[in-house]
Amino acid sequence: MSYAGPGLSPRHLEAFVIRPVLAHLAGTDAPGIDRDAAVELLLGTAAHESGLRALDQITSPTDRSLGPAFGLFQIEPRTHADLWTNFLGHRPALAAxxxxxxxxxxxxDVQLATNLAYAAAIARLVYFRSPVPLAAPGDVAGHAAVWKRVYNTTAGKGRPEQFVDAWSRLVQPYR
Known part of the structure; x- marks a missing residue:
């Protein structure tokens, strides 16, 4: 039987990318980085941000330019650079x-679109460096609230209901 869902299989993204990457990042300097709640948060982030399809941010139906965000997790280059400078720059073992x-x-920056493992690591670190605690595993509304506060921010146009909807349509039925 083949996968018939929209875009990338969330089961495959979890099994082949997210879980192995989080296990790779785990260490005494990154407690809890590989928690089940983090896996769910990243799946929901990819579902909402890119629909598990787009490798470039699509700002309108006629958008033909690249950016401003890249990859399944829609990470902006300035966020990527800031993470390296102001977070990983002070954590050499995790940075390695x-x-x-x-x-x-x-x-x-291009690897945010082309290298799934690297992009998943960067997306997880966006959340990890924040003092906002993760929601409990299975709490999709809680994951949506964390996504809004940390990833989309109060200035972002996204709404938690959209995250929950993307999870319900693109992740839950195929996980």
Whole structure:
């Protein structure tokens, strides 16, 4: 039987990318980074941000330009740079584990779209560096609230209901 859902299979994204990446990032300097709640939060983030399809932010039906955000997790280059400068720059062991996921080519920002493992690591670290606690596993509304506060921010146009809807349509039926 083949996968008939929309876009990338969330089961495959979880099994082949998110869980292995979070296990790779785990260490005494990153307690809880690989929690089940983090896996769910990343699946929901990818579902909402890209529909588990788009590798580039689509701002309108006629959008033909690249950016401003890239990859399944829709990470902006300035967020990516800030994470390296102001978070990983002070955590050399964790930075080394993240750097091990990068390839020599293409550039780091492009790898947010082309390198699923690296993008998942960066997305997880966006949440990890925040003092906002993760919701409990299975609490999709709680994950939506964390996504809004940390990832989309109060200035963002996204709404928690949209996150929950994306989870319900794109993740839950296929997980």
């Amino acid at each position: 584990r993240v750097a091990a996921l990068r390839s020599a080519w293409p550039s780091g």
